[in-house]
Each structure stands twice: as C-alpha cells, then as structure tokens.
Amino acid sequence: MRIVFAGSPITAVPTLDALVEAGHEVVAVVTRPDAPLGRRRVLTPSPVAAAAEERGLTVVRATRLDATATEQILAERPELGVIVAYGGLVREPLLSGPDHGWINLHFSALPAWRGASPVQHAIAHRVGAGASVFQLVPELDAGPLWSRRERPLTGDETTGDLLAELAVSGAADVVSAVAAIERGERPTEQSGEPSFAPKLGVDDARVDWNRRAEDVVAHIRAMTPEPGAHTSIGEVRVKVLAVAEAPEGAPSPPPGVVTAAGRAVLVGTASVPVRLLRVQPSGKKDMDAADWWRGLTTAEGITAS
Known part of the structure; x- marks a missing residue:
C-alpha cells in the first residue's frame, strides 16, 4: 500500500520501521521542522526525520498540516495516511485525501484518555493504560477502532518506560490494521465514557507534597521524563528524577x-514519606539524592514546595 506517515518523536519510529519492513511503500514522511537542542542549541532533525532520511524516504517538514503541506502530501497519491504523535491536526481536505483516509496510533485504551498526554494521565491516575489504532475523524480521538489493547500498570513505570514499550507493541498493531484495511474489513465504534488527557506543561509537573504518598509517587513517575517532575528548595528548582517508598x-x-535517615533522603507527604533516589538541581547534572543532600549547606528542616 502507498502510505504517507506523519510522526515526530522517538516513539513514532518503530511504526515507521514496521511499515517499511512489512513491504509497504512509504511515499512521504511528514514531521516537525528541525529544532535547536542542547546547551549549544544545535539545529537537530526530529527522530522520525533522522530515521526516514537513513532509509532514503521523502521527508516533508511542516509545523502544521496547512495548504502547502497538504499539496505536497497529496501529490504523492497516498492510499492511506498513518499518524503517530506528529504534533498537529489533520483537517480536510487532507483528512479524506488518501483513498482509505488516516489511521492513528494513540497511546491509551480508547475511549480512555483522549488527548495529548494519555500515558502521563494514565500513570498519574493509576488507571487506563494501553494503546489503540483508530480511524481518524474530525472529533478528537473519537474514530472507530482497528485495535485496542489494555496494559495493566504495576506501579513502577515511568511515562518514558511505558511509551517505549507501547511504541513497539503499537507498531505491530498498526501493521495489522493496515492488513485489515487491505482485506476490506471495517473498524469497530468506540464504546464507553471517554476521559480526556490535555497537554501538560511545566506547572503541571510541580510536585504537591500535601497529597498522599501513593499520589505523589504516581505523579512523579507520570511526569518522567517529560515535562519533568520538580520541586523548589528555597530559590533552587530541583528535578525529581526517581523516587521510592520510604524504608519501614x-x-x-x-x-x-526534607530530612534524612542514614543514606535515605525523605520528604514528608500527607501520609507516609517518600524517598528521593535521584535529583537534578537547576544548572547541574543529575545525581544521587544522598550526594545532593550532603552537599547542601542547610540540611535539617528544609522545605520543598
């Protein structure tokens, strides 16, 4: 099948690879423009752009799927569009341009967590993780399903861990969905009450130590690695990279x-304390929380906020 693929982050790369390896003709790859990264602000292609160029595929860089991008894409005469975390909306006439429209790999068990941050919300609320392949429609993440898988949470996952796992299993689901489309099958309408996962920012990632420990830990894992859980110690913002339950x-x-018990650095919550494992003070490298604690000029009685 002639496919146009749209995606940007590393989580979209397994699907692009799987489509090529399944023998489909990826006629164009649409991705976000190169962006400055790192302290030196080096202009860097998206992971999808890098993967596509390694394979010699045509790359269309577009901030949004406007008239210019639509013309470039439809000129390739795609039979199907596949989108995974591109970062922009597909609207008419592009939505119905390919013969079979567009399918989307979304990292939740729909209709749970429609929106931009499904994995973060699933982990933070400790419910509803999974992945779905659905037919794209104008309404947000509401199209009929080609596949839907649930993935129970163990309580140890970060968003980075779970996305890496679902990116691989979801890629196989996309290939299966394309095969079903080729066979002339039809998707199944979503059922159940939807929940929503709006885009998260830095302010959403601030840790609220007044919540119960299980909620604090879930929030930190949900915000790792992006947008990055953080707290403030005085005037210094500290990223909280890894936590665990406090020792008995x-x-x-x-x-x-914040206090210490041996090498364990503890922060009080509304229930039991949480143990800090790794942190990253602003402007410094990430470090063991015990080493960070020993380096503070003020220790006992400091407050995180």
Whole structure:
C-alpha cells in the first residue's frame, strides 16, 4: 500500500520501521521542522526525520498540516495516511485525501484518555493504560477502532518506560490494521465514557507534597521524563528524577519537609514519606539524592514546595 506517515518523536519510529519492513511503500514522511537542542542549541532533525532520511524516504517538514503541506502530501497519491504523535491536526481536505483516509496510533485504551498526554494521565491516575489504532475523524480521538489493547500498570513505570514499550507493541498493531484495511474489513465504534488527557506543561509537573504518598509517587513517575517532575528548595528548582517508598520505620516529617535517615533522603507527604533516589538541581547534572543532600549547606528542616 502507498502510505504517507506523519510522526515526530522517538516513539513514532518503530511504526515507521514496521511499515517499511512489512513491504509497504512509504511515499512521504511528514514531521516537525528541525529544532535547536542542547546547551549549544544545535539545529537537530526530529527522530522520525533522522530515521526516514537513513532509509532514503521523502521527508516533508511542516509545523502544521496547512495548504502547502497538504499539496505536497497529496501529490504523492497516498492510499492511506498513518499518524503517530506528529504534533498537529489533520483537517480536510487532507483528512479524506488518501483513498482509505488516516489511521492513528494513540497511546491509551480508547475511549480512555483522549488527548495529548494519555500515558502521563494514565500513570498519574493509576488507571487506563494501553494503546489503540483508530480511524481518524474530525472529533478528537473519537474514530472507530482497528485495535485496542489494555496494559495493566504495576506501579513502577515511568511515562518514558511505558511509551517505549507501547511504541513497539503499537507498531505491530498498526501493521495489522493496515492488513485489515487491505482485506476490506471495517473498524469497530468506540464504546464507553471517554476521559480526556490535555497537554501538560511545566506547572503541571510541580510536585504537591500535601497529597498522599501513593499520589505523589504516581505523579512523579507520570511526569518522567517529560515535562519533568520538580520541586523548589528555597530559590533552587530541583528535578525529581526517581523516587521510592520510604524504608519501614523511617521518620515521617510534615508534608514537604526534607530530612534524612542514614543514606535515605525523605520528604514528608500527607501520609507516609517518600524517598528521593535521584535529583537534578537547576544548572547541574543529575545525581544521587544522598550526594545532593550532603552537599547542601542547610540540611535539617528544609522545605520543598
């Protein structure tokens, strides 16, 4: 099948690879423009652009799927569009341009967590993880399903861990959906009450130590690696990269108060304390929380906020 593929981050690369390896003709790859990365702000292609160029595929760089991008895409006469985390909306006339329209790999068990941050919301709320391949329609993530898989949470996952896993299993689901389309099969309408996962920003990632420990830990894991859980110690913003349950019998300071028990650095919550494992103070490299604690000029009684 002649396919146009749209995606940007590393989580979209397994699907692009799977489509090519399945023998489909990927006539164009649409991705976000190159962006400055790192301290030196080096202009860097998206992971999808890099993967496509390695394969010698035609790359269309577009901030949004406007008239110019639509003309470029439809000129390739695609039979099907496949989109995975591109970062922009597909509207008419592009939506119905390919013979079979567009299918979308979405990282939730729809209709749970429609929107931009499904994995973060699933982990933060400790419910509803999975992946779905659906037929794209004008309404947000509401199209009929080609496949739907649920993935129970263990409580240990970060968003980065779970996305990496679902990117691989979801790629196989996309290839199966394309085969079903080739056979003339029809998708199944979504059923159940939808929930929504709006885009998250830096402010959403601030840790609220006044919540119960299980909610604090789930929030931190949900925000890892992006947008990045963080707290403030005085005027310094500190990223919280990894946490765990506090050791049995550990002291329980008030919510937000940081203390130590041996090498364990603890922060109080509304229930039991949380143990910090790795942190990254602003402007520094990530480090073991115990090393960070020893380096503070003020120790006992400091408060995270």
